[in-house]
Amino acid sequence: xxxxxxxxxxxxxxxxxxxxxxxxxxxxxxxxxxxxxxxxxxxxxxxxxxxxxxxxxxxxxxxxxxxxxxxxxxxxxxxxxxxxxxxxxxxxxxxxxxxxxxxxxxxxxxxxxxxxxxxxxxxxxxxxxxxxxxxxxxxxxxxxxxxxxxxxxxxxxxxxxxxxxxxxxxxxxxxxxxxxxxxxxxxxxxxxxxxxxxxxxxxxxxxxxxxxxxxxxxxxxxxxxxxxxxxxxxxxxxxxxxxxxxxxxxxxxxxxxxxxxxxxxxxxxxxxxxxxxxxxxxxxxxxxxxxxxxxxxxxxxxxxxxxxxxxxxxxxxxxxxxxxxxxxxxxxxxxxxxxxxxxxxxxxxxxxxxxxxxxxxxxxxxxxxxxxxxxxxxxxxxxxxxxxxxxxxxxxxxxxxxxxxxxxxxxxxxxxxxxxxxxxxxxxxxxxxxxxxxxxxxxxxxxxxxxxxxxxxxxxxxxxxxxxxxxxxxxxxxxxxxxxxxxxxxxxxxxxxxxxxxxxxxxxxxxxxxxxxxxxxxxxxxxxxxxxxxxxxxxxxxxxxxxxxxxxxxxxxxxxxxxxxxxxxxxxxxxxxxxxxxxxxxxxxxxxxxxxxxxxxxxxxxxxxxxxxxxxxxxxxxxxxxxxxxxxxxxxxxxxxxxxxxxxxxxxxxxxxxxxxxxxxxxxxxxxxxxxxxxxxxxxxxxxxxxxxxxxxxxxxxxxx
Amino acid sequence: xxxxxxxxxxxxxxxxxxxxxxxxxxxxxxxxxxxxxxxxxxxxxxxxxxxxxxxxxxxxxxxxxxxxxxxxxxxxxxxxxxxxxxxxxxxxxxxxxxxxxxxxxxxxxxxxxxxxxxxxxxxxxxxxxxxxxxxxxxxxxxxxxxxxxxxxx
Numbered sequence: 001x002x003x004x005x006x007x008x009x010x011x012x013x014x015x016x017x018x019x020x021x022x023x024x025x026x027x028x029x030x031x032x033x034x035x036x037x038x039x040x041x042x043x044x045x046x047x048x049x050x051x052x053x054x055x056x057x058x059x060x061x062x063x064x065x066x067x068x069x070x071x072x073x074x075x076x077x078x079x080x081x082x083x084x085x086x087x088x089x090x091x092x093x094x095x096x097x098x099x100x101x102x103x104x105x106x107x108x109x110x111x112x113x114x115x116x117x118x119x120x121x122x123x124x125x126x127x128x129x130x131x132x133x134x135x136x137x138x139x140x141x142x143x144x145x146x147x148x149x150x151x152x153x154x155x156x157x158x159x160x161x162x163x164x165x166x167x168x169x170x171x172x173x174x175x176x177x178x179x180x181x182x183x184x185x186x187x188x189x190x191x192x193x194x195x196x197x198x199x200x201x202x203x204x205x206x207x208x209x210x211x212x213x214x215x216x217x218x219x220x221x222x223x224x225x226x227x228x229x230x231x232x233x234x235x236x237x238x239x240x241x242x243x244x245x246x247x248x249x250x251x252x253x254x255x256x257x258x259x260x261x262x263x264x265x266x267x268x269x270x271x272x273x274x275x276x277x278x279x280x281x282x283x284x285x286x287x288x289x290x291x292x293x294x295x296x297x298x299x300x301x302x303x304x305x306x307x308x309x310x311x312x313x314x315x316x317x318x319x320x321x322x323x324x325x326x327x328x329x330x331x332x333x334x335x336x337x338x339x340x341x342x343x344x345x346x347x348x349x350x351x352x353x354x355x356x357x358x359x360x361x362x363x364x365x366x367x368x369x370x371x372x373x374x375x376x377x378x379x380x381x382x383x384x385x386x387x388x389x390x391x392x393x394x395x396x397x398x399x400x401x402x403x404x405x406x407x408x409x410x411x412x413x414x415x416x417x418x419x420x421x422x423x424x425x426x427x428x429x430x431x432x433x434x435x436x437x438x439x440x441x442x443x444x445x446x447x448x449x450x451x452x453x454x455x456x457x458x459x460x461x462x463x464x465x466x467x468x469x470x471x472x473x474x475x476x477x478x479x480x481x482x483x484x485x486x487x488x489x490x491x492x493x494x495x496x497x498x499x500x501x502x503x504x505x506x507x508x509x510x511x512x513x514x515x516x517x518x519x520x521x522x523x524x525x526x527x528x529x530x531x532x533x534x535x536x537x538x539x540x541x542x543x544x545x546x547x548x549x550x551x552x553x554x555x556x557x558x559x560x561x562x563x564x565x566x567x568x569x570x571x572x573x574x575x576x577x578x579x580x581x582x583x584x585x586x587x588x589x590x591x592x593x594x595x596x597x598x599x600x601x602x603x604x605x606x607x608x609x610x611x612x613x614x615x616x617x618x619x620x621x622x623x624x625x626x627x628x629x630x631x632x633x634x635x636x637x638x639x640x641x642x643x644x645x646x647x648x649x650x651x652x653x654x655x656x657x658x659x660x661x662x663x664x665x666x667x668x669x670x671x672x673x674x675x676x677x678x679x680x681x682x683x684x685x686x687x688x689x690x691x692x693x694x695x696x697x698x699x700x701x702x703x704x705x
Numbered sequence: 706x707x708x709x710x711x712x713x714x715x716x717x718x719x720x721x722x723x724x725x726x727x728x729x730x731x732x733x734x735x736x737x738x739x740x741x742x743x744x745x746x747x748x749x750x751x752x753x754x755x756x757x758x759x760x761x762x763x764x765x766x767x768x769x770x771x772x773x774x775x776x777x778x779x780x781x782x783x784x785x786x787x788x789x790x791x792x793x794x795x796x797x798x799x800x801x802x803x804x805x806x807x808x809x810x811x812x813x814x815x816x817x818x819x820x821x822x823x824x825x826x827x828x829x830x831x832x833x834x835x836x837x838x839x840x841x842x843x844x845x846x847x848x849x850x851x852x853x854x855x856x857x858x
């Protein structure tokens with residue numbers, strides 16, 4: 001069996017589980033008693049371990065296994081969640097993430113055993129359960145589960161008291177079974193030393209035992225038996241009403257079984273000391289599988305053992321494709337539209353036949369074109385929807401980051417997010433993560449004050465960072481604000497003059513907003529000290545250029561002493577937009593509909609001059625007029641008209657009136673780049689090909705306002 | 706034997722596309738050239754460099770075109786039926802068009818046929834050397850230098 005075909009599924013699911021673990025662990029840190037959360041965590045960790053095992057990623061499996069042990073103890077209420085413990089667990093998640101990253105890149109988990117981490121987990125387990133005593137015993141089972149390949153019965157099972165330990169719920173299960181007349185039997189099986197396919201034999205034994213009743217557990221656990229991680233003996237516990245001797249005979253019938261003993265389980269004598277139980281926890285691992293779904297265990301036993309081998313042999317080359325999960329409904333919609341497209345095509349084809357008179361043909365033709373238009377625009381919307389991904393997939397890693405930052409910077413802070421369901425184009429989603437992370441780090445490091453300072457200022461000790469995403473018209477807005485110190489424009493001014501970015505004269509005439517814009521200049525940082533979180537001055541300019549490369553804008557508003565807000569505005573879709581086509585001196589230009597506020601036709605006389613600039617008073621607000629023909633150096637003279645046709649564009653709360661010659665109409669256009677070599681002025685955001693093959697340039701209203 | 710000799714000889718040859726600009730023949734290394742198209746409607750791009758008349762649409766792809774005459778500081782293009790646009794692909798993701806007066810022929814020149822310019826003055830940095838062929842001389846164009854951001858004097 002080749003597991004490489006499951007690799008993509010594995011990676012997708014592993015990422016999901018890791019994300020779930022991160023999220024729930026954060027909740028658990030705040031609410032250590034939350035039972036639902038710990039159950040969720042346990043489930044995710046358990047699935048992850050199973051998946052890693054099936055795919056043959058042993059190191060990953062082992063680490064998950066050890067973490068699962070800790071979760072198990074927390075779940076059973078034997079351990080308390082402490083902050084040191086969550087630190088170790090978070091580190092564990094990071095290590096798992098590393099494994100997954102390695103797998104994405106090379107199909108291999110890498111060679112990092114993360115032994116220190118495994119030891120740390122064992123130590124936590126030990127401290128949590130015994131308050132630090134009996135360290136040795138605790139560390140051994142947790143740190144090296146592989147070494148426990150030979151469980152107790154190996155030597156002489158008949159003489160030995162079997163060392164199978166039962167968890168509470170297992171005991172309950174056995175007691176419940178007893179009330180139904182079923183007895184629990186421990187079956188100690190020894191395989192012949194010459195046996196080659198131990199896992200397969202074990203599988204046959206499991207099958208044989210299953211004929212008598214329900215298998216509730218095995219030592220080592222089913223997973224390890226699948227992986228042949230045992231010497232020649234193992235123990236199976238079965239609930240059955242059959243005669244022990246019959247079970248024994250049946251097991252001995254399996255070839256290559258050297259010896260089998262069947263013992264009734266009796267809790268009267270068994271004293272499960274804490275340490276013993278713990279050792280057993282480490283060993284049994286995925287006993288859940290055995291207890292909850294016993295039928296599955298043997299069935300799966302043979303396959304993964306072989307799967308794993310072929311998995312190791314597969315070449316380490318193929319890089320995993322990037323994929324999008326698509327709602328099946330969206331795909332169905334698309335499929336329907338494509339069928340309609342075919343019908344429309346057939347409709348057009350039939351007109352070319354001789355069945356219609358010429359006049360009739362024309363009307364039918366027009367009808368079909370309209371139909372086709374409707375379908376293509378629907379297909380466009382549909383495809384766009386398929387490409388849309390909720391912003392959640394980017395922002396869900398931030399709570400974890402803020403938690404870590406809070407510890408590192410020793411500032412209490414909280415991140416409140418809203419609007420995670422807001423959808424953005426996949427290409428934007430992929431790119432927006434870093435800039436957002438940067439802004440959040442800035443807020444955490446520079447924005448928020450230390451707890452003492454906040455207290456002195458009368459603010460709540462815990463700093464608040466909010467991340468809010470929402471849709472507004474044709475764009476998505478992400479607001480990131482903090483209630484920290486705000487930006488000291490005086491400090492920015494001083495620094496800028498000091499660095500020679502601006503002269504003192506320039507500084508005199510600059511507005512507060514201009515100073516804030518300085519922060520977006522390359523290598524400009526006001527932080528007095530460089531920390532490894534931020535302050536190197538390679539920050540906001542990168543944020544800005546990244547967002548601008550996505551045709552978005554970033555703005556910053558700050559109130560000294562009250563906090564800072566960064567507003568990122570991104571276009572909903574990148575490739576195709578609705579636009580207004582206009583002519584300016586015989587040349588055609590497209591203005592994105594998203595940035596257009598109104599279109600006005602105003603008498604020439606209403607244009608006034610203020611400080612040599614043309615303005616117009618439009619319903620009470622004075623807006624500047626931009627003569628596009630002059631701005632774009634359009635050649636040739638144009639006739640003076642009595643009225644001025646003006647397209648009013650808006651960016652935030654600023655507006656400007658673009659004077660054009662004529663309006664052509666609304667058109668859906670595909671945005672293309674105008675190439676690398678030609679100087680691209682900021683006014684031009686790209687080009688598009690019109691229906692007749694002519695190229696029209698797209699004006700970037702944001703750069704004009 | 707003769708074939709083998711030919712082959713080794715050919716291996717040293719570089720192919721150039723011979724184009725006419727202002728009655729002078731230039732050779733452009735064929736490995737840069739992706740396509741040759743007829744003159745077509747150019748859309749002006751405001752605020753671009755003066756030697757870029759604009760962009761064209763080549764099968765849905767927008768390609769900036771450069772006037773070599775303007776770049777070389779010669780008098781402006783007069784478009785005739787012979788005017789062609791050479792589409793160059795210096796990088797996989799970036800194309801550019803060169804407007805030339807005429808495309809003449811494809812020439813194979815070996816290194817020995819080319820005299821390299823030893824001390825190039827300003828105007829001649831666009832030429833790496835002069836090649837000799839059966840019908841006369843040909844200036845070998847320094848394509849990277851032409852593409853590099855530099856204003857014509």
